[in-house]
Amino acid sequence: MVLPVVAIVGQPNVGKSTLFNRIINQRLAIVEDKPGVTRDRNYAQAEWMGHKFDLIDTGGITWEGGKIEEEIRAQAEIAIEEADVIVMLTNVVNHVTDLDERIAHLLYRTKKPVILAVNKADNPEQRSDIYDFYSLGLGDPIPVSSSHGTGIGDLLDQIVNDFPDDKDTEADDVISFSVIGRPNVGKSSIVNKLLGEDRVIVANEEGTTRDAVDTPFTHDGVKFKVVDTAGIRRRRKVYEKTEKYSVMRAMSA
Numbered sequence: 001m002v003l004p005v006v007a008i009v010g011q012p013n014v015g016k017s018t019l020f021n022r023i024i025n026q027r028l029a030i031v032e033d034k035p036g037v038t039r040d041r042n043y044a045q046a047e048w049m050g051h052k053f054d055l056i057d058t059g060g061i062t063w064e065g066g067k068i069e070e071e072i073r074a075q076a077e078i079a080i081e082e083a084d085v086i087v088m089l090t091n092v093v094n095h096v097t098d099l100d101e102r103i104a105h106l107l108y109r110t111k112k113p114v115i116l117a118v119n120k121a122d123n124p125e126q127r128s129d130i131y132d133f134y135s136l137g138l139g140d141p142i143p144v145s146s147s148h149g150t151g152i153g154d155l156l157d158q159i160v161n162d163f164p165d166d167k168d169t170e171a172d173d174v175i176s177f178s179v180i181g182r183p184n185v186g187k188s189s190i191v192n193k194l195l196g197e198d199r200v201i202v203a204n205e206e207g208t209t210r211d212a213v214d215t216p217f218t219h220d221g222v223k224f225k226v227v228d229t230a231g232i233r234r235r236r237k238v239y240e241k242t243e244k245y246s247v248m249r250a251m252s253a
């Protein structure tokens, strides 16, 4: 399964690598007091509330002797190209800087969701000092402290909320099941009855072909996913294959 990609961008020293390590719960990226540290570990898989994703610390993609402008542009380009959700990280200690504004301008080009997080908001005063960041035009700033771990849950909630549906992994509490059986016994009709609507194509005629459909629904507060299997095939060969596939889907669902 292709996972959603989340990229962290921001000027040097705002805490991108600290945030990256915090989210993945490991110290893979090198955190440095000096800006421009090279050879960070850039990619890792992370998970929040059953949603898996790939996280990129774009700030690790620096090169020796590279100009800061070039690095920032490269970060933004990687994020815009590769990410499904972009986190722009700033910090409350520096307030809004020229570089923040330049990064924000680069990110205006994308239609992808951009979340603005304000790092180093270690205490309540700093957390209430984030209103300047509205001027970046990227929506509500989320205060976080990557070194203390505060605000990270709110940020992650927002991140997973912005995942495109087709790449989002389900939470673990979804019960998946399939309805299997011979062609034309009424599998699709049963599924439609369960869903309370005609969401699955029902065909009376032989020769109707279509693929399996995964349909999520909620009943009594419990989340289900019904995998409706392909039904009617005209030729025996195809039919056998389809039924085998249906059973396989049922076992792996």
Ligand SMILES: Nc1nc2c(ncn2[C@@H]2O[C@H](COP(=O)(O)OP(=O)(O)O)[C@@H](O)[C@H]2O)c(=O)[nH]1
Residues within 6 Å of the ligand: 010, 011, 012, 013, 014, 015, 016, 017, 018, 019, 030, 031, 032, 033, 035, 036, 059, 119, 120, 121, 122, 144, 145, 146, 147, 148
């Ligand atoms: N006070 C404070 N310092 C932080 C926080 N996050 C990172 N730092 C510090 O900021 C410096 C730069 O962090 P780093 O993650 O390397 O920044 P990057 O260049 O954006 O990757 C390091 O000294 C970190 O310890 C935070 O939430 N609060």
Ligand SMILES: [Mg+2]
Residues within 6 Å of the ligand: 016, 017, 018, 029, 030, 031, 037, 040, 059, 060
């Ligand atoms: Mg870094």
